[in-house]
Amino acid sequence: MTEPMSGAASLQRPSLPMKGRRKKQTYHYPGTAWLMVAPAVLFFCVFVFYPVANAIYVSFTSWDLVSPPKFVGLRNYIRLFSDKSFLNSALVTIYYTLILIALELPLALGLAILLDRKIKARGLYQAIIFAPAVLTMVAVAMIWRVVYTPVGGLYLMFTEPFGIAGLQWLNDKDLAMPAVLIVSVWKNVGYYMVIFLAGLQAIPTSYYEAARMDGAGSWKLFRHITLPLLKPFILFVTVVSIIRASQAFSLFYSLTNGGPASATKVLPYMIYEVAFGFNRMGYASAMAVVMFGVLLVLTAIQFRVLRPQS
Amino acid sequence: MTITASENQATAVRRNAKSRRRKLKPDPQGILIHALLIFASAIIVSPLLWMVVTTMKEQQDIFTKPLWYIPPQPRLFENIQHVFNKIDFIRYFLNSLIVSTSITVLDLFFSSMCGFALAKYRFPGRDIVFGSIIATMMIPFIVILVPQYILVRDLGWLDSYAGLIIPAAISSFGIFMMRQAFLGTPDELLEAARIDGASEWRILFQIVLPMHVPSLISLAILRFLGEWDSLLWPLVVTNGENMRTMSLGLALLQDDRYGTDIPMLMTAATLALFPIVVVYAFLQRYFIKSVAGSGLKQ
Amino acid sequence: MARVEISQLEKSYDDVDVVRGIDIDIPDGEFVVLVGPSGCGKSTLLRMIAGLEGITDGEIRIDDTVVNDIAAKDRDIAMVFQNYALYPHMTVAENMSFALKLKGEPKPRIDDAVKRASAILGLDALLQRLPKQLSGGQRQRVAMGRAIVRDPKVFLFDEPLSNLDAKLRVQMRSEIKELHQRLKTTTIYVTHDQIEAMTMADRIVVMQGGVVEQMGAPLELYDKPANVFVATFIGSPSMNLYPGTVETSEDGLVVRTEEGATMPLPPDRKDLVGSRIVYGIRPEDIVVGSGPGAIARISTVEPTGAETLLLCKVGKVSTVVVSRERVTLGPGSDIALTFPTERLHLFDQATGRRL
Numbered sequence: 001m002t003e004p005m006s007g008a009a010s011l012q013r014p015s016l017p018m019k020g021r022r023k024k025q026t027y028h029y030p031g032t033a034w035l036m037v038a039p040a041v042l043f044f045c046v047f048v049f050y051p052v053a054n055a056i057y058v059s060f061t062s063w064d065l066v067s068p069p070k071f072v073g074l075r076n077y078i079r080l081f082s083d084k085s086f087l088n089s090a091l092v093t094i095y096y097t098l099i100l101i102a103l104e105l106p107l108a109l110g111l112a113i114l115l116d117r118k119i120k121a122r123g124l125y126q127a128i129i130f131a132p133a134v135l136t137m138v139a140v141a142m143i144w145r146v147v148y149t150p151v152g153g154l155y156l157m158f159t160e161p162f163g164i165a166g167l168q169w170l171n172d173k174d175l176a177m178p179a180v181l182i183v184s185v186w187k188n189v190g191y192y193m194v195i196f197l198a199g200l201q202a203i204p205t206s207y208y209e210a211a212r213m214d215g216a217g218s219w220k221l222f223r224h225i226t227l228p229l230l231k232p233f234i235l236f237v238t239v240v241s242i243i244r245a246s247q248a249f250s251l252f253y254s255l256t257n258g259g260p261a262s263a264t265k266v267l268p269y270m271i272y273e274v275a276f277g278f279n280r281m282g283y284a285s286a287m288a289v290v291m292f293g294v295l296l297v298l299t300a301i302q303f304r305v306l307r308p309q310s
Numbered sequence: 311m312t313i314t315a316s317e318n319q320a321t322a323v324r325r326n327a328k329s330r331r332r333k334l335k336p337d338p339q340g341i342l343i344h345a346l347l348i349f350a351s352a353i354i355v356s357p358l359l360w361m362v363v364t365t366m367k368e369q370q371d372i373f374t375k376p377l378w379y380i381p382p383q384p385r386l387f388e389n390i391q392h393v394f395n396k397i398d399f400i401r402y403f404l405n406s407l408i409v410s411t412s413i414t415v416l417d418l419f420f421s422s423m424c425g426f427a428l429a430k431y432r433f434p435g436r437d438i439v440f441g442s443i444i445a446t447m448m449i450p451f452i453v454i455l456v457p458q459y460i461l462v463r464d465l466g467w468l469d470s471y472a473g474l475i476i477p478a479a480i481s482s483f484g485i486f487m488m489r490q491a492f493l494g495t496p497d498e499l500l501e502a503a504r505i506d507g508a509s510e511w512r513i514l515f516q517i518v519l520p521m522h523v524p525s526l527i528s529l530a531i532l533r534f535l536g537e538w539d540s541l542l543w544p545l546v547v548t549n550g551e552n553m554r555t556m557s558l559g560l561a562l563l564q565d566d567r568y569g570t571d572i573p574m575l576m577t578a579a580t581l582a583l584f585p586i587v588v589v590y591a592f593l594q595r596y597f598i599k600s601v602a603g604s605g606l607k608q
Numbered sequence: 609m610a611r612v613e614i615s616q617l618e619k620s621y622d623d624v625d626v627v628r629g630i631d632i633d634i635p636d637g638e639f640v641v642l643v644g645p646s647g648c649g650k651s652t653l654l655r656m657i658a659g660l661e662g663i664t665d666g667e668i669r670i671d672d673t674v675v676n677d678i679a680a681k682d683r684d685i686a687m688v689f690q691n692y693a694l695y696p697h698m699t700v701a702e703n704m705s706f707a708l709k710l711k712g713e714p715k716p717r718i719d720d721a722v723k724r725a726s727a728i729l730g731l732d733a734l735l736q737r738l739p740k741q742l743s744g745g746q747r748q749r750v751a752m753g754r755a756i757v758r759d760p761k762v763f764l765f766d767e768p769l770s771n772l773d774a775k776l777r778v779q780m781r782s783e784i785k786e787l788h789q790r791l792k793t794t795t796i797y798v799t800h801d802q803i804e805a806m807t808m809a810d811r812i813v814v815m816q817g818g819v820v821e822q823m824g825a826p827l828e829l830y831d832k833p834a835n836v837f838v839a840t841f842i843g844s845p846s847m848n849l850y851p852g853t854v855e856t857s858e859d860g861l862v863v864r865t866e867e868g869a870t871m872p873l874p875p876d877r878k879d880l881v882g883s884r885i886v887y888g889i890r891p892e893d894i895v896v897g898s899g900p901g902a903i904a905r906i907s908t909v910e911p912t913g914a915e916t917l918l919l920c921k922v923g924k925v926s927t928v929v930v931s932r933e934r935v936t937l938g939p940g941s942d943i944a945l946t947f948p949t950e951r952l953h954l955f956d957q958a959t960g961r962r963l
């Protein structure tokens with residue numbers, strides 16, 4: 001139409017000279033905004049950043065909380081790496097975290113897939129399986145401690161048909177960690193199931209319909225549609241469960257007390273014990289700092305590995 | 311027109327026949343799914359049921375009677391008395407309630423405020439504030455346990471509500487969650503309110519917050535449950551009976567080395583879990599939604 | 609009831625100048641429409657008047673008071689937003705009364721004002737509903753109701769109709785116009801729809817790139833566009849433009865386009881001989897039939913009922929013709945076009961200004 005013409009005759013407007021004086025622009029409410037964030041900023045400075053800095057400082061000292069802290073340089077860290085009990089705790093923590101994730105994530109995903117359809121009593125199943133997630137951990141540990149009673153414990157309901165009885169779950173160093181893992185899976189699986197279910201329901205059904213029309217079977221659907229689209233959720237759940245598992249304390253404190261023979265003495269438990277049982281604040285802090293560093297690296301790697309395409 | 315109508319009818323009839331057949335003879339896949347889900351539910355429920363059954367037993371019933379034995383004269387009442395004789399259950403419960411509720415209320419208030427400013431204003435330092443608050447989510451609590459204890463000790467808050475509540479009063483998680491929620495609020499809404507004469511604070515509390523009640527409920531549920539569950543911090547900052555929380559009280563109760571009274575323990579656990587289960591039974595939709603929403607939103 | 613004066617107004621975001629020196633004087637009771645292409649700074653200008661956006665330089669006066677540093681709530685203006693911005697958790701009545709409540713007006717006075725506004729807008733039956741229970745048009749009315757209730761000095765509208773369907777838009781257009789005639793409140797209305805501008809405005813302000821291109825009554829802009837931009841922006845379909853050079857030929861004064869076609873000029877524009885100009889004529893001003901003009905080849909015929917749109921080529925140059933007569937010719941045929949010299953628009957090629 002007339003476009004080329006009007007373009008040819010377009011206006012050349014000289015740009016206005018920049019004025020020297022510029023007033024400050026208002027209406028962004030920087031004052032109010034700062035008032036709103038101030039309490040949180042203050043809080044995080046006092047109760048998070050300062051303690052983190054302090055933790056690092058304390059980790060270079062020897063301190064029993066009574067006499068003043070004594071600067072010892074890297075000694076805590078050096079000792080750490082030849083400390084068998086620290087290495088044991090590190091291994092126990094890794095063992096617990098890895099096995100727990102290997103157990104609970106596939107189980108949670110499987111249950112979520114079972115529930116991701118219109119079936120009767122769907123809400124009821126979901127409510128029951130999720131329920132342990134809201135229960136107080138210490139009370140849960142109490143229940144399971146009784147469930148694991150060698151004679152008369154509920155575990156017999158599952159083992160007796162196989163002729164197994166009298167298991168010393170919490171006193172046998174090969175059974176204690178499996179015992180803790182069972183409780184953890186029991187408590188967590190519904191939690192992660194609900195997150196996965198939210199992810200599954202976010203996948204538009206039109207994708208499945210289109211793929212089915214292309215002749216894809218159930219496994220192909222899962223492999224090529226569900227799994228890739230669920231990837232961000234899997235990443236999220238993996239990160240969250242690593243953080244949660246590696247920081248678990250209550251369960252160990254109230255179910256096994258770290259025993260028997262340190263078989264379930266995870267790092268948080270050990271740090272607690274070294275700090276408040278033996279009053280060795282410096283050494284405990286050094287352990288915490290090392291653990292923090294490892295976790296940071298791990299999380300960074302996870303984001304790298306699991307997030308390249310998207 | 312007539313043709314499509316009769317066609318529709320035909321498919322409807324066929325569909326009816328199909329669904330009737332399905333009703334009569336459920337497909338094997340459906341049976342399998344229900345079987346798996348019932349099995350999973352049974353595993354979840356059986357320890358809890360057994361706990362309740364155990365509250366009615368005597369100590370020796372555990373070792374001599376079948377697992378699911380219910381005595382003809384249930385000893386629930388005696389067992390409850392044992393619990394109350396042994397620990398100040400009500401006090402622990404109230405302490406937990408006070409601490410968890412205070413933390414939840416404080417966090418809702420300050421997180422909303424901070425999240426709102428981060429989502430809706432441009433101000434110098436905003437990105438640094440947001441970035442560093444988010445970064446704190448990466449810090450495991452165990453790292454700051456010792457210095458935080460020292461800090462609380464130096465503030466003179468050991469063994470007090472302040473010591474239990476204040477160090478947990480604001481969560482980076484809460485700020486993040488509320489900020490995400492507020493980001494979706496159209497700016498025009500705030501501007502309309504501004505023109506109507508509302509101050510920025512009034513805009514937050516009277517316009518924006520009421521629009522985000524579901525997010526507030528989610529945050530409240532997650533925060534309350536988390537604090538109700540916490541053990542490590544109360545273990546470290548309290549030392550007397552007075553400030554003991556539910557979790558701590560239970561943990562110390564079972565530390566009793568002089569032969570555990572199993573029915574008494576199970577009764578204590580039942581008492582501790584009962585309020586939660588009741589609340590959960592009524593609000594489970596909200597509980598599940600909170601967790602489902604805590605995942606990813608795009 | 610207020611006069612709004614804008615002088616030398618400027619706005620920049622960091623390095624970007626969004627509004628660059630605008631002067632508009634709006635007398636009391638006038639309905640002014642700001643039009644312009646997307647991104648030209650209309651909303652920014654409106655929001656500066658509202659007090660939602662800071663002013664980089666210049667002045668805004670409402671009733672002789674400089675309002676630059678006065679907060680939005682104290683400027684006594686009301687604004688209607690494109691997405692309505694109704695408070696979702698408040699009923700229609702609460703939405704409308706919110707501002708008065710904040711002002712601390714007594715309850716009976718508030719109820720009165722709400723009742724009056726809802727009667728004007730036909731909202732009586734909807735007062736207890738929540739915004740999500742309303743249709744798009746009803747929400748639009750509530751947003752207007754919220755503005756009316758306050759009885760402000762100035763109404764500001766930012767593309768209030770662009771979320772409505774075509775039919776509703778026409779209806780609301782006349783409702784807003786009627787409302788203005790009834791209330792006589794100074795109104796500044798932003799749109800990028802030039803039909804809305806033409807039909808509603810007492811005066812139109814055409815903007816581009818942060819400056820005012822022309823201000824004036826709708827027909828003034830239509831009849832005497834000040835430059836090429838306004839000429840193409842006002843009127844639909846837009847004006848045909850032919851750049852060329854003015855020459856004298858055996859037919860008198862003509863413009864020779866770059867493609868070699870010649871267009872007749874009125875004999876009294878001898879002063880332009882030799883200059884490079886843009887020759888413009890509106891599609892509806894071209895007469896189909898014999899006379900001094902050009903031969904064109906039809907490429908498309910678009911009948912709309914009342915009139916017929918002919919897209920044709922004069923030489924290589926596209927030309928749009930609107931004919932009120934039924935055209936029986938099809939694509940590919942040639943027609944004679946007459947350009948009545950009294951309806952021509954001539955612009956300087958270098959500056960774009962009207963000659």
Ligand SMILES: Nc1ncnc2c1ncn2[C@@H]1O[C@H](COP(=O)(O)OP(=O)(O)OP(=O)(O)O)[C@@H](O)[C@H]1O
Nearest residue numbers: 621624626644645646647648649650651652653800
């Ligand atoms: N906060 C900001 N920062 C930087 N530039 C901005 C900002 N707000 C607006 N702009 C720019 O200012 C210019 C004018 O924006 P404005 O919203 O006034 O346009 P408009 O004329 O209303 O357009 P539309 O018809 O699309 O609504 C645009 O180029 C826009 O990109």
Ligand SMILES: [Mg+2]
Nearest residue numbers: 650651652766
């Ligand atoms: Mg705009």
